[in-house]
Amino acid sequence: MVKSNKRKIEDIIIAVICFFFILICLLPMVNILARSLSSAQAMINNRVSFWPVDFTWESYFYVLKDSAFVRSLWWTALLTLICTIISLTITILASYPLIYDNLKGRKFYNGMMLLTMYFSAGTIPNYLLMKQLNLIDNPLVLIIPNCLSIFNMIILRSFLYTVPDSLRESAQVEGAGPINVLIRIYLPLSKPVLATLALFYAVGRWNGFSDALMYVSNPKYAPIQLKLYQVINNRSSIETAQQEGFAAPVASEGLKSAAVMFATVPILLIYPWLQRYFIAGVTLGAIKE
């Protein structure tokens, strides 16, 4: 009896510690949300902490008035969709043939792909390549050069290995070719893993920054992270408009918070739906890390 009481107290202490971790993770985001919904006056007077003061949508409206920022949001959404579809397709193409143990050249191919995980050409040689291929300032540079992640390929391959060979063999006996087997057996079974990979690819593109910074100077093709970087560091048209007196005196801090929210909310929206899948996905990737 005494023992179980002690256990209960321990359980509660652990729960409280975990609650602190929850607070640490959430409070910064809550603060930004509160700032984005507060009035400029409240922010100037330092009255905003974790709850909106003088609730207003003003900051959001001012961000939405910046047509370059809004266009960048749509452009990034489109880019993310395209990249996810292309990347998933290529990842399937790259991993599926590997489950055929007797495929000649399989080892060589595998080694060739894995090697790129450990040795890459480097920033400057890659930049020079984009120049040679005329991809600088071409929107394709945001899609093709990173359309296959070897890490994701390993995740999918590890999953495909877990599908029993007997399923494939019985289909082959009935005369199904590799493509048929892929479509009829493997793809339906790997839906959860594909969902995980789609999440990884989509988040990767949505959050992608350095490729745009290095390869894209035309503001038309600037993805949202590049725009956000400019807003945060006061190099954006919103800021200019405000300094020139076009906009009402909204504290630029509120604008920044709202801009951060615009880049964050899409991730927050898809994340809970895919959470149950990605844990299995990550664990699979670790098998052959």
Next chain:
Amino acid sequence: MKQKRSGRKAYLYIKRTWTLYLMLVLPVAFALIFRYLPMTNISMAFKDYNMFKGVWASPWSDPIFKWFQKAFQTKDFWFALRNTLMLNGLDLLFGFPLPIILALLLNELAFKRYKKFTQTIVYLPHFLSWIIISGIAKQLLAPRTGVVNILLGRIDVGPINFLTEHGLYVATYIALGLWKEMGWNTIIYLAAITGINPELYEAAEVDGASRFRKIWHITLPGIRSTIIVLLIMNMGRILGSEFDRPYAMANDLVMKVADVLSTYVYRVGIRGMQFSLTSAIGLFQSVVCVLFLFAANSLAKRFGERGIW
């Protein structure tokens, strides 16, 4: 006769597998063009780049290691190298143990729903970009208007310039790295913990072992090999460098501690057009990284673990 049969065999093999090879065409082309072809541009590190001649026609530099010598004589390069090692080292020192502790805590959490909820929340920061996180941090930690300094002001502390003083910048940089990845990195340990035989816990229960003793004698030894492999592999990456994180967080006042190899190469190479010098630095970094990884891998194997290849 025999030849005919093997010819027939080859024909059958190709007939059965050509679609598989067809599938591999795109991935292979991708790897060759975007991963292997740029490696030819590494030659830049040994050439005097001439914009009009391009990479191939540019003359070889004399002496051949000219740009490496030049890099090693540059003060900013040494700063960048030192900062890369320092920031990665501190990341390892603090970022490695915390996920293990958090995973143990989560594993001991008795309320299942609450455990799931905690996991959902602590995994979340992993999915935010460094640009977003730097945006949050810059507002949260602003000296006058940031909520941290407002709260500190109420107890008469500060204002503290978290992002513009050298020591504090480094601390903030490390802390934000912890914030982003501590939850995510528990996944692998939690998976390892589920692999532990539950009979061990039952036996310990019968013996009346306390919670702490069960963690110490069953859970930790159960994930020992995961810990060792991850630790060694992370040590192998000590000279690797991220780009977004230091680039998004740095500012002019802290360049001395914030500039790392990746940001230095970007600034001097792509912005400053010194392709040869920065190619040499990049090559130096890649080669040392690979050597470290090899060393780490054989170290892992010496510990009787599987390593990464």
